[in-house]
Amino acid sequence: MRTRNNQGTRRQAFTLIEVLVVMAITAILLGLILGPLMQGFNLTQRAQVQVQAQSTARSVLEHVERDLANAVYVFDNSNRPLNLWVRDGAGAPMISRLDYALVDYVPPAYANDQNPGYTGSIDPTTGLPSDRSTLALPVAPGRIIVRCWLGLKDNATVGAGSASGRPAKPYFNFFDDPRGASYEQHNPVILYQATVSPYTPVGQVDTRLFNMGRFGSLSAALADPNFYYDNDQASGGMPGWKDWNNDGRVNYSENWRAVARALVPTDKADMVVATRDRNKKPVFDTDPATGVVTMRLNTLARFQPTYVGNDPGAPSAVSDAANEQPYGLAPSTSVESYGHWAWPYRVYVYRSALNAAVLSYFTWSGSGNVRYVEFDTASGAITNGGGAGDDTGFNPLNPTNLPMSPVAGRFLMVSVDERRGAVGFAFPHWITQSGRQEPTVLSPAAVNAEFDYARNQATGQLSAIRYASLQVASDENPTGVTPALNPSDANPVLSRIPDARIVPGSETVTGPDQRPGPNYGRPIAYTRVARRQDPKSLGLNEYMINYGDVSNANLAITDPDARIQAMRRAVQRVGTILFNSQEDAAGSINSLPVQYVDNSGVIRDAADITVTFQVQNNRSSDVVKADYLTRQLMTFALGVRLYEKNSGQPQQVSLTQKVRVRNLQR
Secondary structure, three states: OOOHHHHHHHHOOOOHHHHHHHHHHHHHHHHHHHHHHHHHHHHHHHHHHHHHHHHHHHHHHHHHHHHHHHOOEEOOOOOOOEEEEEEOOOOOEEEEEEOOOEEEEEOEOEHHHHOOOOOOOEOOOOOOEOOOOOEOOOOOEOOOEEEEEEEEOOOOEOOOOOOOOOEOOOOEOOOOOOOOOOHHHOEOEEEEEEEEOOEOOOOOEOOOOOOHHHHOOHHHHHOOOOHHHOOOEOOOOOOOOOOOOOOOOOEHHHHHHHHOEEOOOOOOEOOEEEOEOOOOOEOEEEOOOOOOEEEOEEEOEEEEEEEEEEEEOEEOOOOOOOOOOOOOOOOOEEEOOOOOEEEEEEEEEEOOOOOOOEEEEEEEOOOOOOEEEEEEOOOOEEEEOOOOOOOOOOOOOOOOOOOOOOOOOOOOOOEEEOOOOEEEOOEEHHHHHOOOOOOEEEOHHHHHHHHHHHHOOOOOOOOOOOEEEOOOOHHHOOOOOOOOOOOOOOOOOHHHOOOOEEOOOOOEEEEEOOOOOOOOOOEEEOEEOOOOOOHHHOOOOEEEEOOOOOOOHHHOOOOOOHHHHHHHHHHHOOOEEEEOOOOOEOOEOOOOOOEEEOOOOOEEEOOOEEEEOEEEOOOOOOEEEEEEEEEEEEEEEEEEEEEOOOOOOEEEEEEEEEEEOOOOOO
16 A cells, blocks of 8 residues: 655656756756866966976076176087987988087186185086186186087987997977877977086096097087087096996997086977978978988077178278378278177178279188179179189288289288188288298398499489388399399299288388497397488488388489489389488498408308388278178077977977177187
């Protein structure tokens, strides 16, 4: 018999349909609630990665900028690419090159670095004091090198032998191309920094880091593009060394990994981006000249010298009253805005006005000969100097190889001092003597003979002058007299260089002592007197010199005697040295000594006249400009690319800063 209570209990239960409906509604509500919640979590994680990327980029930029700005020396990395091991289209390991992905610089020395009696804690990585304090003044180079570079996160190499120097896991980004690979193959590129001492305390190269057995010199070992993957055996392990490839020996790559410090998060970052096609496959390029295949990569950290274009040089001097230059001074040096040039660079010396319809200029790019060019601004075409053979024949790297007959106005001697950032026009005198690095030797007897010949002319109207010429040319050397260079040098010298002039103040003149006494006839330095004075006013051991060609109405060439005309022309030419031209008299000998008696009473030949000088052939109207890369102003371009692991989406921040390296000495 059914009671009311039993009936009430049954009415309180849920049917199966009701339960299913409730479950469906609950699932819908949970989806509506948890979907945005999970999306919010993902957005939060992505935002955290973005914030981390921004923070990392600012921190790394400030760190590297500070170090570079304080550096005393920055190595030229313009021709030092780094190896990055990647997989080719078939999956085999291959090398791609990263440009400007490495920079080495020397920081300034600190006080404790120079204290040989230091007893505090020592940094085991560098062997220097750990509590390095204030800078050592004046600022001087330290004994360590700081290296920043891009390298694989896992640089463990395969075994030695034919595969030596190759990492076991080449570059692979799982997030950019996850197909056909597992996350275990993920091996991105990381930005590292290491502070190392290239020398041991006893002054030897540290062969734990630098492979002297393969390269032979420290400079070559520093430029090794594969240093981070070199598994040759090192001389010992650095502090923190681990045998990452389990070969039972210490490798150079393992030592570098021990001293390296990552500047970006190693679990999220990748500092290169591979260019990919529409199927997300990496793009490879083939060099048409060499046939070398490389993966097309974009580096996110570049340490690059800054390009400066069309930089006008400032002349070293526009006047030189101290050295008495009355003929219109052409500067011997033009200094650009920055020094410490890196290759490539190009120097232009404009001979024409910059607004001329046809620009004529000289150019040099650090190798080969100086080239003369004419450029038509209307047509935009080079009308002269376009061919490989259209150069002046002058090579600044081999200045002694002078052309025999250079064309006036189209020949320029120019050189570049990359460290100072200076374009120079002054060359030592010995380039005119077939490269013999020795003084120019002149004959005192020949100087006296010239004076005597002129004085003894029948006209009696000639003002005789004692002189010697640094020119060697037939029309300036009277027959039978050689007041000039070594007889063994038969080539013309100053007369061989168009527009030649001597750099004011660069000459040194040594001759026989004219003063009576124990040093008479022996070598002594002569004193220069301003050229504008009368040679008759010169005293003993004094001289005048023509820095350039002069025009003097008092020395007009009118004498019918050909030899006298040649002598007068020589006196007006560049490189003529004038000596005391007073007549000899009782108690006053003004001729140059030819002989002297030594302390033993033996008659000896007096000292020759020896001259050293610098020569230049630029003009005061020349305009100097240059295009170059300078390490004095480094461009640090940094892109930090971090991946959010769950979604695999990258967050990238890019910053660029030009860093003025303040302590580089020019």
